[in-house]
Amino acid sequence: MTPGAVGPVGDIRPGDADAAGPVRDPRPGVVGVVGPGGDVPPGVVGVVGLGGDVPPGAVGLVGPGDGVPPGDVDAAGPVRDLRPGDTGAAGGFGPAEAVGPIGPVEAVGPIGPVEAVGPVGAVGVGGAVRAVGPASGSVPGDLLAALARTRPLPAATAVLRAALHARRMLLLKSLLVRFDEVRGTLPAAVRRRFEDDWALLERAEEADATAVRAVLDYPTTGAWLAAVLGEPDGPAFQERLAGLGAVAVAAALRAGCRFTTTRVLPAGTLPLPGIGLLRCARGRARLSGRAGAVRITDSAGQTLLLPGAAPVGPGTRWTADGALAWSALHTLPGGTAVLDDVDPHRVPAGGIGPAALPAAERPYSDHAAWAARWRDAHALLAATHPARAGETTALVRAVVPLAPPAAGGPPLSATVRTAPGAVLAQLPADRRELVELLVHETHHTKLAVLDELVPLWRPGGTLHQVGWRRDPRPVPGVLQGAYAHLALLDLWWRARTGPAWVWRRRAAERFETCREQVAEALSVLADSDELTPHGREFVRHMGSHHAHLAGTAHSPG
Secondary structure, eight states: OOTTOSOOTBTOOTTOGGGSOOOOOOSOSOOBOOSTTOOOOTTOOSOBOTTOBOOTTOOOSOOSOOOOOTTOGGGSOOTTBBOTTOGGGOTTOOOGGGTSOOOBOBOSSTTOBOBOSSOOTTSOTTOBOBOOOOOSOOOOHHHHHHHHTTOOOHHHHHHHHHHHHHHHHHHHHHHHHHHHHHGGGSOHHHHHHHHHHHHHHHHHHHHOHHHHHHHHTSHHHHHHHHHHHTSOTTHHHHHHHTHHHHHHHHHHHHHTOOEEEEEEOTTSEEEETTTEEEEETTSEEEEEEETTEEEEEETTOOEEEEOSSSOOOSEEEEOTTSSEEEEEOEEOTTSSOEEOOSOTTSSOTTOBTTTTBOBOOTTTTOHHHHHHHHHHHHHHHHHHOHHHHHHHHHHOOEEEEBOOOSSOSSOOEEBOTTSTTEEEEOOOSSHHHHHHHHHHHHHHHHHHHHHHHSOOBOOOOOEEOOTTOSSOEEHHHHHHHHHHHHHHHHHHHHHTTSSOHHHHHHHHHHHHHHHHHHHHHHHHHHHOSSBOHHHHHHHHHHHHHHHHHHHOOSOOO
Protein backbone atom coordinates (compact mmCIF):
# COMPACT_ATOMS: atom_id res chain seq x y z
CA MET A 1 0.00 0.00 0.00
CA THR A 2 1.45 3.31 -0.99
CA PRO A 3 1.64 6.39 1.23
CA GLY A 4 -1.81 7.81 1.71
CA ALA A 5 -3.36 4.49 0.84
CA VAL A 6 -5.54 4.49 3.90
CA GLY A 7 -7.52 7.60 3.09
CA PRO A 8 -9.61 9.67 5.46
CA VAL A 9 -12.85 8.18 6.72
CA GLY A 10 -14.87 10.54 4.62
CA ASP A 11 -13.32 8.96 1.53
CA ILE A 12 -15.21 5.74 2.22
CA ARG A 13 -18.85 5.74 1.31
CA PRO A 14 -21.13 2.76 0.97
CA GLY A 15 -22.35 2.66 -2.59
CA ASP A 16 -19.25 1.46 -4.34
CA ALA A 17 -18.02 -1.66 -2.59
CA ASP A 18 -15.59 -2.40 -5.40
CA ALA A 19 -13.40 0.45 -4.28
CA ALA A 20 -11.77 -1.83 -1.78
CA GLY A 21 -12.76 -5.23 -0.54
CA PRO A 22 -13.39 -5.83 3.11
CA VAL A 23 -10.60 -6.69 5.50
CA ARG A 24 -9.99 -10.41 5.51
CA ASP A 25 -7.42 -11.81 7.80
CA PRO A 26 -5.60 -15.12 7.77
CA ARG A 27 -4.78 -15.29 11.44
CA PRO A 28 -6.50 -16.15 14.59
CA GLY A 29 -7.18 -12.74 16.08
CA VAL A 30 -6.20 -13.91 19.48
CA VAL A 31 -2.99 -15.36 20.77
CA GLY A 32 -3.02 -16.62 24.32
CA VAL A 33 -0.77 -16.24 27.27
CA VAL A 34 -0.27 -14.60 30.61
CA GLY A 35 2.11 -12.60 32.71
CA PRO A 36 5.84 -12.88 33.15
CA GLY A 37 6.97 -16.33 34.05
CA GLY A 38 3.44 -17.66 34.24
CA ASP A 39 2.57 -21.12 32.96
CA VAL A 40 -0.60 -21.48 30.94
CA PRO A 41 -2.28 -24.74 30.07
CA PRO A 42 -3.26 -25.42 26.47
CA GLY A 43 -6.44 -23.86 25.18
CA VAL A 44 -6.02 -20.30 26.42
CA VAL A 45 -8.31 -18.17 24.27
CA GLY A 46 -8.58 -14.51 23.54
CA VAL A 47 -5.23 -12.96 24.23
CA VAL A 48 -1.77 -12.18 23.04
CA GLY A 49 0.49 -12.90 25.96
CA LEU A 50 3.57 -14.77 26.98
CA GLY A 51 4.14 -17.53 24.49
CA GLY A 52 1.46 -16.48 22.03
CA ASP A 53 -1.00 -19.37 22.16
CA VAL A 54 -3.12 -19.70 19.02
CA PRO A 55 -6.24 -21.66 19.93
CA PRO A 56 -8.16 -23.73 17.40
CA GLY A 57 -11.19 -21.95 16.03
CA ALA A 58 -10.09 -18.46 16.99
CA VAL A 59 -10.65 -16.32 13.93
CA GLY A 60 -9.04 -12.92 13.67
CA LEU A 61 -9.92 -9.74 11.87
CA VAL A 62 -6.74 -7.91 12.70
CA GLY A 63 -3.73 -9.26 10.90
CA PRO A 64 -0.87 -8.54 8.57
CA GLY A 65 -0.73 -7.01 5.17
CA ASP A 66 -1.84 -3.42 5.51
CA GLY A 67 1.47 -1.97 4.43
CA VAL A 68 1.17 1.31 6.29
CA PRO A 69 4.18 3.38 5.29
CA PRO A 70 6.61 3.75 8.19
CA GLY A 71 6.45 7.10 9.86
CA ASP A 72 3.57 8.23 7.67
CA VAL A 73 1.27 9.29 10.46
CA ASP A 74 -1.07 10.94 8.01
CA ALA A 75 -1.40 7.87 5.83
CA ALA A 76 -4.80 7.32 7.39
CA GLY A 77 -6.56 10.55 6.57
CA PRO A 78 -9.55 12.16 8.23
CA VAL A 79 -12.95 10.63 8.84
CA ARG A 80 -14.69 13.16 6.61
CA ASP A 81 -13.16 11.62 3.47
CA LEU A 82 -15.16 8.43 4.04
CA ARG A 83 -18.89 8.82 3.69
CA PRO A 84 -21.84 6.42 3.75
CA GLY A 85 -23.30 6.11 0.28
CA ASP A 86 -20.16 6.73 -1.72
CA THR A 87 -17.43 4.14 -1.13
CA GLY A 88 -16.31 4.71 -4.67
CA ALA A 89 -14.84 8.02 -3.58
CA ALA A 90 -12.54 6.28 -1.17
CA GLY A 91 -9.52 8.39 -1.89
CA GLY A 92 -6.23 6.61 -1.80
CA PHE A 93 -7.52 3.13 -1.10
CA GLY A 94 -6.84 2.01 -4.60
CA PRO A 95 -8.50 -0.82 -6.51
CA ALA A 96 -10.13 -3.79 -4.91
CA GLU A 97 -7.21 -6.08 -5.63
CA ALA A 98 -5.04 -4.01 -3.31
CA VAL A 99 -6.76 -5.49 -0.32
CA GLY A 100 -8.76 -8.31 -1.85
CA PRO A 101 -8.53 -11.96 -0.87
CA ILE A 102 -5.57 -14.02 -1.98
CA GLY A 103 -6.85 -17.47 -1.22
CA PRO A 104 -7.18 -19.79 1.76
CA VAL A 105 -4.50 -19.61 4.40
CA GLU A 106 -3.23 -22.47 6.50
CA ALA A 107 -3.63 -22.20 10.24
CA VAL A 108 -0.88 -21.13 12.56
CA GLY A 109 -0.45 -24.26 14.65
CA PRO A 110 -1.36 -27.89 14.15
CA ILE A 111 -5.03 -27.57 13.29
CA GLY A 112 -4.94 -27.47 9.51
CA PRO A 113 -6.83 -24.99 7.33
CA VAL A 114 -8.54 -22.29 9.33
CA GLU A 115 -12.25 -22.27 8.64
CA ALA A 116 -14.39 -19.42 9.86
CA VAL A 117 -16.60 -20.21 12.81
CA GLY A 118 -19.66 -18.80 11.11
CA PRO A 119 -19.21 -15.77 8.89
CA VAL A 120 -16.27 -13.49 9.42
CA GLY A 121 -16.72 -9.98 8.12
CA ALA A 122 -17.48 -10.29 4.45
CA VAL A 123 -15.86 -13.70 4.10
CA GLY A 124 -19.23 -15.38 4.08
CA VAL A 125 -20.81 -18.23 5.97
CA GLY A 126 -18.38 -21.06 6.50
CA GLY A 127 -15.83 -19.55 4.16
CA ALA A 128 -12.10 -19.97 4.57
CA VAL A 129 -10.38 -17.04 6.22
CA ARG A 130 -8.57 -14.99 3.64
CA ALA A 131 -5.61 -12.69 3.84
CA VAL A 132 -5.27 -9.02 3.16
CA GLY A 133 -3.00 -8.45 0.17
CA PRO A 134 0.72 -8.22 0.81
CA ALA A 135 2.19 -5.04 2.16
CA SER A 136 4.13 -2.81 -0.16
CA GLY A 137 5.42 -0.65 2.68
CA SER A 138 8.17 -1.73 5.05
CA VAL A 139 9.88 -0.56 8.19
CA PRO A 140 13.33 0.97 7.65
CA GLY A 141 16.10 -1.41 8.57
CA ASP A 142 17.38 0.67 11.47
CA LEU A 143 13.93 0.86 13.06
CA LEU A 144 13.30 -2.85 12.53
CA ALA A 145 16.61 -3.56 14.24
CA ALA A 146 15.74 -1.23 17.12
CA LEU A 147 12.36 -2.89 17.57
CA ALA A 148 13.93 -6.36 17.46
CA ARG A 149 16.41 -5.31 20.15
CA THR A 150 13.41 -4.02 22.20
CA ARG A 151 14.91 -0.52 22.16
CA PRO A 152 12.35 2.09 23.29
CA LEU A 153 12.86 4.71 20.58
CA PRO A 154 10.30 7.51 20.04
CA ALA A 155 10.62 7.04 16.27
CA ALA A 156 9.70 3.36 16.56
CA THR A 157 6.78 4.19 18.83
CA ALA A 158 5.54 6.74 16.27
CA VAL A 159 5.66 4.13 13.48
CA LEU A 160 3.66 1.66 15.57
CA ARG A 161 1.06 4.23 16.54
CA ALA A 162 0.70 5.31 12.90
CA ALA A 163 0.29 1.69 11.84
CA LEU A 164 -2.33 1.09 14.50
CA HIS A 165 -4.32 4.13 13.38
CA ALA A 166 -4.12 3.18 9.71
CA ARG A 167 -5.32 -0.30 10.57
CA ARG A 168 -8.25 1.15 12.51
CA MET A 169 -9.17 3.31 9.51
CA LEU A 170 -9.00 0.29 7.23
CA LEU A 171 -11.38 -1.58 9.53
CA LEU A 172 -13.76 1.37 9.42
CA LYS A 173 -13.49 1.24 5.64
CA SER A 174 -14.33 -2.43 5.75
CA LEU A 175 -17.36 -1.74 7.93
CA LEU A 176 -18.65 0.87 5.49
CA VAL A 177 -18.19 -1.50 2.57
CA ARG A 178 -20.06 -4.17 4.51
CA PHE A 179 -22.83 -1.68 5.33
CA ASP A 180 -23.14 -0.80 1.66
CA GLU A 181 -23.37 -4.46 0.67
CA VAL A 182 -26.31 -5.13 2.99
CA ARG A 183 -27.98 -1.73 3.17
CA GLY A 184 -30.86 -2.86 0.99
CA THR A 185 -31.77 -5.52 3.56
CA LEU A 186 -31.49 -3.23 6.58
CA PRO A 187 -34.54 -1.63 8.21
CA ALA A 188 -34.83 2.06 7.36
CA ALA A 189 -34.30 3.02 11.01
CA VAL A 190 -31.00 1.11 11.14
CA ARG A 191 -29.77 2.77 7.93
CA ARG A 192 -30.71 6.24 9.19
CA ARG A 193 -29.08 5.64 12.55
CA PHE A 194 -25.80 4.51 10.98
CA GLU A 195 -25.69 7.45 8.57
CA ASP A 196 -26.54 9.94 11.34
CA ASP A 197 -23.83 8.47 13.56
CA TRP A 198 -21.30 8.75 10.75
CA ALA A 199 -22.28 12.37 10.17
CA LEU A 200 -21.72 13.09 13.87
CA LEU A 201 -18.30 11.45 13.68
CA GLU A 202 -17.41 13.70 10.73
CA ARG A 203 -18.56 16.80 12.59
CA ALA A 204 -16.49 15.83 15.59
CA GLU A 205 -13.42 15.42 13.42
CA GLU A 206 -13.92 18.84 11.86
CA ALA A 207 -13.95 20.29 15.37
CA ASP A 208 -10.92 18.39 16.70
CA ALA A 209 -9.28 15.68 14.59
CA THR A 210 -6.82 14.73 17.34
CA ALA A 211 -9.65 14.05 19.77
CA VAL A 212 -11.41 11.82 17.24
CA ARG A 213 -8.22 9.90 16.54
CA ALA A 214 -7.83 9.22 20.27
CA VAL A 215 -11.31 7.66 20.35
CA LEU A 216 -10.82 5.63 17.15
CA ASP A 217 -7.49 4.27 18.37
CA TYR A 218 -8.74 3.42 21.87
CA PRO A 219 -8.44 -0.35 22.48
CA THR A 220 -12.13 -1.15 22.93
CA THR A 221 -12.97 0.60 19.65
CA GLY A 222 -10.83 -2.04 17.96
CA ALA A 223 -12.58 -4.79 19.91
CA TRP A 224 -15.98 -3.46 18.81
CA LEU A 225 -14.90 -3.26 15.16
CA ALA A 226 -13.68 -6.85 15.25
CA ALA A 227 -16.96 -7.94 16.83
CA VAL A 228 -19.23 -6.18 14.35
CA LEU A 229 -17.21 -7.35 11.34
CA GLY A 230 -17.37 -10.90 12.70
CA GLU A 231 -21.16 -10.99 12.87
CA PRO A 232 -23.21 -12.64 10.12
CA ASP A 233 -25.83 -10.56 8.38
CA GLY A 234 -28.97 -10.33 10.44
CA PRO A 235 -30.28 -8.91 13.71
CA ALA A 236 -27.02 -9.39 15.63
CA PHE A 237 -25.07 -7.46 12.99
CA GLN A 238 -27.68 -4.69 13.02
CA GLU A 239 -27.48 -4.49 16.80
CA ARG A 240 -23.69 -4.26 16.78
CA LEU A 241 -23.80 -1.54 14.12
CA ALA A 242 -25.26 0.68 16.84
CA GLY A 243 -21.80 0.70 18.40
CA LEU A 244 -20.83 3.35 15.86
CA GLY A 245 -23.10 5.70 17.77
CA ALA A 246 -21.11 5.15 20.97
CA VAL A 247 -17.88 5.92 19.10
CA ALA A 248 -19.42 9.03 17.51
CA VAL A 249 -20.81 10.37 20.79
CA ALA A 250 -17.46 9.79 22.52
CA ALA A 251 -15.68 11.59 19.68
CA ALA A 252 -18.13 14.50 19.81
CA LEU A 253 -17.67 14.85 23.57
CA ARG A 254 -13.89 14.76 23.24
CA ALA A 255 -13.99 17.27 20.42
CA GLY A 256 -16.34 19.58 22.33
CA CYS A 257 -18.79 19.95 19.46
CA ARG A 258 -22.53 20.59 19.78
CA PHE A 259 -24.92 17.70 19.17
CA THR A 260 -28.21 16.13 20.18
CA THR A 261 -28.97 12.45 19.74
CA THR A 262 -31.55 10.00 21.07
CA ARG A 263 -30.28 6.50 21.73
CA VAL A 264 -32.37 3.37 22.15
CA LEU A 265 -30.44 1.11 24.49
CA PRO A 266 -31.83 -2.45 24.52
CA ALA A 267 -29.09 -3.58 26.92
CA GLY A 268 -29.60 -0.49 29.06
CA THR A 269 -26.04 0.77 28.57
CA LEU A 270 -24.08 3.11 26.31
CA PRO A 271 -20.30 2.61 26.57
CA LEU A 272 -18.26 5.63 25.44
CA PRO A 273 -14.76 4.37 24.57
CA GLY A 274 -12.10 5.83 26.85
CA ILE A 275 -14.63 7.99 28.73
CA GLY A 276 -17.14 5.93 30.68
CA LEU A 277 -20.45 4.09 30.70
CA LEU A 278 -24.04 5.36 30.74
CA ARG A 279 -26.63 3.08 32.36
CA CYS A 280 -30.27 3.75 31.51
CA ALA A 281 -32.80 1.42 33.09
CA ARG A 282 -35.60 2.75 30.89
CA GLY A 283 -33.72 1.89 27.69
CA ARG A 284 -33.95 5.24 25.97
CA ALA A 285 -31.90 8.41 26.52
CA ARG A 286 -31.48 11.77 24.88
CA LEU A 287 -27.97 13.25 24.96
CA SER A 288 -27.33 16.93 24.28
CA GLY A 289 -23.70 17.97 24.15
CA ARG A 290 -22.06 21.36 23.99
CA ALA A 291 -18.44 22.38 24.69
CA GLY A 292 -17.69 19.03 26.29
CA ALA A 293 -20.65 19.11 28.68
CA VAL A 294 -23.58 16.77 28.17
CA ARG A 295 -27.16 16.65 29.43
CA ILE A 296 -28.64 13.16 29.56
CA THR A 297 -32.41 12.75 29.84
CA ASP A 298 -34.28 9.45 29.99
CA SER A 299 -37.83 8.71 28.80
CA ALA A 300 -39.27 9.64 32.21
CA GLY A 301 -37.66 13.06 32.14
CA GLN A 302 -34.95 12.23 34.70
CA THR A 303 -31.79 14.22 33.91
CA LEU A 304 -28.06 14.05 34.56
CA LEU A 305 -25.82 17.00 33.73
CA LEU A 306 -22.15 16.24 33.27
CA PRO A 307 -20.16 19.50 33.00
CA GLY A 308 -16.63 20.05 31.74
CA ALA A 309 -14.66 19.10 28.69
CA ALA A 310 -15.14 15.37 28.06
CA PRO A 311 -16.75 14.20 31.29
CA VAL A 312 -13.99 11.96 32.58
CA GLY A 313 -14.18 12.89 36.24
CA PRO A 314 -13.91 9.65 38.22
CA GLY A 315 -16.78 8.01 40.00
CA THR A 316 -20.46 7.39 39.38
CA ARG A 317 -23.37 9.83 39.33
CA TRP A 318 -27.02 8.84 39.25
CA THR A 319 -30.50 10.33 39.31
CA ALA A 320 -32.63 10.30 42.44
CA ASP A 321 -34.56 7.22 41.32
CA GLY A 322 -31.36 5.40 40.29
CA ALA A 323 -32.69 4.73 36.78
CA LEU A 324 -30.00 6.82 35.07
CA ALA A 325 -26.33 6.56 36.04
CA TRP A 326 -23.02 7.70 34.61
CA SER A 327 -19.75 5.92 35.50
CA ALA A 328 -16.63 7.78 34.38
CA LEU A 329 -13.25 6.12 33.97
CA HIS A 330 -10.41 6.86 36.37
CA THR A 331 -7.18 8.22 34.90
CA LEU A 332 -4.08 6.54 36.32
CA PRO A 333 -1.46 8.84 37.88
CA GLY A 334 1.19 10.56 35.81
CA GLY A 335 -0.22 10.11 32.31
CA THR A 336 -3.30 9.58 30.18
CA ALA A 337 -3.88 5.83 30.66
CA VAL A 338 -7.20 4.94 32.27
CA LEU A 339 -8.38 2.11 34.46
CA ASP A 340 -11.16 0.71 32.29
CA ASP A 341 -13.52 -1.24 34.52
CA VAL A 342 -16.81 -0.50 32.74
CA ASP A 343 -16.58 -0.97 28.94
CA PRO A 344 -18.37 -4.19 27.90
CA HIS A 345 -15.82 -4.79 25.09
CA ARG A 346 -12.79 -4.73 27.38
CA VAL A 347 -12.54 -8.53 27.80
CA PRO A 348 -13.43 -11.18 25.19
CA ALA A 349 -16.73 -12.95 25.74
CA GLY A 350 -14.98 -16.20 26.67
CA GLY A 351 -12.91 -14.60 29.39
CA ILE A 352 -9.15 -14.79 29.84
CA GLY A 353 -7.01 -17.87 30.30
CA PRO A 354 -7.97 -21.47 31.05
CA ALA A 355 -10.14 -20.34 33.97
CA ALA A 356 -12.05 -17.94 31.65
CA LEU A 357 -11.40 -15.06 34.01
CA PRO A 358 -13.89 -12.23 33.62
CA ALA A 359 -13.17 -8.55 34.01
CA ALA A 360 -13.35 -7.12 37.51
CA GLU A 361 -16.44 -4.97 37.84
CA ARG A 362 -16.63 -1.67 39.64
CA PRO A 363 -16.49 -1.26 42.65
CA TYR A 364 -14.46 -4.48 42.99
CA SER A 365 -11.79 -3.31 40.53
CA ASP A 366 -10.06 -1.45 43.41
CA HIS A 367 -9.07 1.78 41.70
CA ALA A 368 -7.19 3.07 44.76
CA ALA A 369 -4.90 0.02 44.88
CA TRP A 370 -4.27 0.16 41.13
CA ALA A 371 -3.49 3.88 41.24
CA ALA A 372 -0.99 3.45 44.06
CA ARG A 373 0.67 0.44 42.43
CA TRP A 374 0.78 2.22 39.06
CA ARG A 375 2.40 5.33 40.57
CA ASP A 376 5.06 3.28 42.37
CA ALA A 377 5.73 1.05 39.37
CA HIS A 378 6.26 3.97 37.00
CA ALA A 379 8.60 5.64 39.46
CA LEU A 380 10.61 2.41 39.67
CA LEU A 381 10.70 1.93 35.90
CA ALA A 382 11.66 5.57 35.31
CA ALA A 383 14.55 5.22 37.78
CA THR A 384 15.70 1.95 36.17
CA HIS A 385 15.20 2.75 32.48
CA PRO A 386 13.67 6.18 31.71
CA ALA A 387 13.22 5.50 28.00
CA ARG A 388 11.29 2.31 28.72
CA ALA A 389 9.03 4.22 31.10
CA GLY A 390 8.33 6.73 28.32
CA GLU A 391 7.53 3.96 25.85
CA THR A 392 5.12 2.33 28.28
CA THR A 393 3.37 5.65 28.87
CA ALA A 394 3.04 6.19 25.11
CA LEU A 395 1.72 2.72 24.22
CA VAL A 396 -0.48 1.72 27.16
CA ARG A 397 -3.88 3.41 26.78
CA ALA A 398 -5.82 1.39 29.33
CA VAL A 399 -5.42 -1.10 32.15
CA VAL A 400 -8.30 -3.57 32.45
CA PRO A 401 -8.53 -5.19 35.90
CA LEU A 402 -9.31 -8.90 35.85
CA ALA A 403 -11.11 -10.80 38.58
CA PRO A 404 -8.68 -12.00 41.27
CA PRO A 405 -7.51 -15.63 41.20
CA ALA A 406 -9.26 -18.23 43.33
CA ALA A 407 -5.89 -19.34 44.70
CA GLY A 408 -2.45 -17.81 45.01
CA GLY A 409 0.10 -17.51 42.25
CA PRO A 410 1.52 -14.89 39.92
CA PRO A 411 -0.94 -12.40 38.42
CA LEU A 412 -2.47 -13.26 35.07
CA SER A 413 -2.06 -10.70 32.31
CA ALA A 414 -2.95 -10.56 28.64
CA THR A 415 -3.07 -8.42 25.51
CA VAL A 416 -5.93 -8.91 23.05
CA ARG A 417 -4.79 -8.70 19.45
CA THR A 418 -7.85 -6.74 18.35
CA ALA A 419 -7.33 -4.23 21.18
CA PRO A 420 -3.61 -3.40 21.39
CA GLY A 421 -2.73 -0.80 23.98
CA ALA A 422 -4.89 -2.36 26.69
CA VAL A 423 -3.21 -4.40 29.42
CA LEU A 424 -5.58 -6.93 30.96
CA ALA A 425 -4.28 -7.96 34.35
CA GLN A 426 -4.91 -9.04 37.89
CA LEU A 427 -3.50 -6.65 40.48
CA PRO A 428 0.19 -7.49 41.00
CA ALA A 429 1.50 -7.97 44.51
CA ASP A 430 4.03 -5.15 44.32
CA ARG A 431 5.55 -2.50 42.06
CA ARG A 432 8.26 -4.83 40.71
CA GLU A 433 5.66 -7.30 39.47
CA LEU A 434 3.71 -4.50 37.81
CA VAL A 435 6.82 -3.13 36.06
CA GLU A 436 7.60 -6.59 34.70
CA LEU A 437 3.99 -7.13 33.66
CA LEU A 438 3.80 -3.78 31.83
CA VAL A 439 7.07 -4.35 29.96
CA HIS A 440 5.97 -7.87 29.08
CA GLU A 441 2.55 -6.88 27.72
CA THR A 442 3.82 -3.74 25.96
CA HIS A 443 6.07 -5.97 23.87
CA HIS A 444 3.16 -8.21 22.91
CA THR A 445 1.40 -5.06 21.69
CA LYS A 446 4.52 -3.93 19.80
CA LEU A 447 4.97 -7.27 18.06
CA ALA A 448 1.27 -7.65 17.24
CA VAL A 449 1.17 -4.21 15.58
CA LEU A 450 4.52 -4.72 13.86
CA ASP A 451 3.44 -8.05 12.39
CA GLU A 452 0.41 -6.33 10.85
CA LEU A 453 2.75 -3.78 9.26
CA VAL A 454 5.50 -6.20 8.22
CA PRO A 455 4.47 -9.87 8.45
CA LEU A 456 7.13 -11.81 10.34
CA TRP A 457 5.96 -15.40 9.89
CA ARG A 458 4.18 -17.65 7.41
CA PRO A 459 1.45 -20.14 8.23
CA GLY A 460 2.83 -23.44 9.39
CA GLY A 461 2.21 -26.26 11.80
CA THR A 462 5.39 -27.21 13.63
CA LEU A 463 5.40 -27.16 17.43
CA HIS A 464 8.36 -26.47 19.70
CA GLN A 465 9.09 -26.68 23.40
CA VAL A 466 9.99 -23.46 25.22
CA GLY A 467 11.31 -22.94 28.70
CA TRP A 468 8.42 -20.83 29.99
CA ARG A 469 5.62 -23.20 28.95
CA ARG A 470 4.82 -26.86 29.51
CA ASP A 471 2.92 -27.26 26.28
CA PRO A 472 4.65 -27.06 22.87
CA ARG A 473 4.27 -23.83 20.94
CA PRO A 474 3.81 -22.94 17.25
CA VAL A 475 6.40 -20.63 15.73
CA PRO A 476 4.34 -17.44 16.25
CA GLY A 477 3.99 -18.41 19.90
CA VAL A 478 7.71 -19.01 20.22
CA LEU A 479 8.42 -15.60 18.67
CA GLN A 480 5.86 -13.80 20.85
CA GLY A 481 7.24 -15.40 23.99
CA ALA A 482 10.88 -14.90 23.05
CA TYR A 483 10.30 -11.23 22.26
CA ALA A 484 8.49 -10.49 25.52
CA HIS A 485 11.14 -12.37 27.49
CA LEU A 486 13.96 -10.60 25.67
CA ALA A 487 12.44 -7.30 26.82
CA LEU A 488 12.30 -8.64 30.38
CA LEU A 489 15.88 -9.81 30.05
CA ASP A 490 16.90 -6.27 29.06
CA LEU A 491 14.93 -4.90 32.02
CA TRP A 492 16.48 -7.30 34.53
CA TRP A 493 19.97 -6.66 33.08
CA ARG A 494 19.52 -3.04 34.09
CA ALA A 495 17.67 -3.69 37.35
CA ARG A 496 20.32 -6.05 38.76
CA THR A 497 22.71 -3.11 39.09
CA GLY A 498 20.08 -0.35 39.15
CA PRO A 499 19.14 2.19 41.79
CA ALA A 500 16.47 0.03 43.45
CA TRP A 501 18.52 -2.23 45.69
CA VAL A 502 15.43 -4.22 46.76
CA TRP A 503 15.02 -5.34 43.14
CA ARG A 504 18.63 -6.29 42.44
CA ARG A 505 18.70 -9.85 43.77
CA ARG A 506 15.39 -10.81 42.20
CA ALA A 507 16.44 -9.26 38.89
CA ALA A 508 19.79 -11.08 38.89
CA GLU A 509 18.14 -14.43 39.55
CA ARG A 510 15.49 -13.96 36.89
CA PHE A 511 18.05 -12.68 34.41
CA GLU A 512 20.00 -15.94 34.62
CA THR A 513 16.93 -18.14 34.24
CA CYS A 514 15.46 -16.08 31.42
CA ARG A 515 18.79 -15.85 29.55
CA GLU A 516 18.88 -19.62 28.95
CA GLN A 517 15.21 -19.82 28.02
CA VAL A 518 15.46 -17.05 25.44
CA ALA A 519 18.64 -18.59 23.99
CA GLU A 520 16.82 -21.87 23.39
CA ALA A 521 13.85 -20.13 21.80
CA LEU A 522 16.06 -18.05 19.51
CA SER A 523 17.78 -21.23 18.37
CA VAL A 524 14.40 -22.70 17.43
CA LEU A 525 13.47 -19.57 15.51
CA ALA A 526 16.81 -19.38 13.71
CA ASP A 527 16.25 -22.91 12.36
CA SER A 528 12.61 -22.35 11.38
CA ASP A 529 11.50 -22.11 7.75
CA GLU A 530 8.21 -20.48 8.80
CA LEU A 531 9.66 -16.98 9.17
CA THR A 532 9.41 -14.41 6.39
CA PRO A 533 12.59 -12.60 5.29
CA HIS A 534 11.65 -9.75 7.61
CA GLY A 535 11.04 -12.29 10.36
CA ARG A 536 14.48 -13.84 9.88
CA GLU A 537 16.09 -10.40 10.00
CA PHE A 538 14.09 -9.56 13.11
CA VAL A 539 15.19 -12.75 14.88
CA ARG A 540 18.81 -12.14 13.88
CA HIS A 541 18.71 -8.74 15.61
CA MET A 542 17.02 -10.30 18.63
CA GLY A 543 19.87 -12.79 18.79
CA SER A 544 22.48 -10.03 18.62
CA HIS A 545 20.88 -8.20 21.51
CA HIS A 546 20.60 -11.39 23.53
CA ALA A 547 24.29 -12.10 22.95
CA HIS A 548 25.16 -8.57 24.07
CA LEU A 549 23.14 -8.90 27.28
CA ALA A 550 24.48 -12.38 28.02
CA GLY A 551 28.08 -11.38 27.39
CA THR A 552 28.13 -8.10 29.27
CA ALA A 553 29.15 -8.45 32.89
CA HIS A 554 29.52 -4.78 33.78
CA SER A 555 26.80 -2.32 34.68
CA PRO A 556 24.60 -1.22 31.78
CA GLY A 557 25.24 2.40 32.75
